[in-house]
Amino acid sequence: MEIIRSKEFTASRAWGAKDISNMNGITTRLHWTDQPYKWHINDGEEVFAVLDGIVEMFYKENNLEKSTILNAGDIFYASIGTEHVAHPKGEARVLVIESEGSV
Structure with a gap:
């Protein structure tokens, strides 16, 4: 059991993450960033929730x-094959749920 205060989470680099869970190959990670990611297509589906x-x-x-x-x-x-890139406006914390090892 763990309680995570997402607004208090920071990382030492953009898109740094806290691993929350891995449920049968589906990972849930909390990301902190203040920089854009890169254009990419995930290996599977992705849920991206801005916290x-x-x-x-x-x-x-x-x-x-x-x-x-x-x-x-x-x-x-992002359904399978959706090319996308996230650009935060200042600092952002994002919960990402995706297949383990996805881009």
Whole structure:
């Protein structure tokens, strides 16, 4: 049993993470960042929940680049094959649920 105060979590580098759980190959990790990630496609599905801060999520749909603003409480679901990249606006804390070892 563990209680995690997500707003208190920081990391020594952008996208640093606290591993929370691994349930049958599906990982749940809390990330802290103040820098963009990189364009990528996960090995499987991904759930990206903003817990604190604001994140602009860029993604490609029908080969067109689009974006949406995610505020605390918002969730982005990337289905298999969804190319995307997260750009925080300042500091952000994000809960990511995905297949173990995914990008």
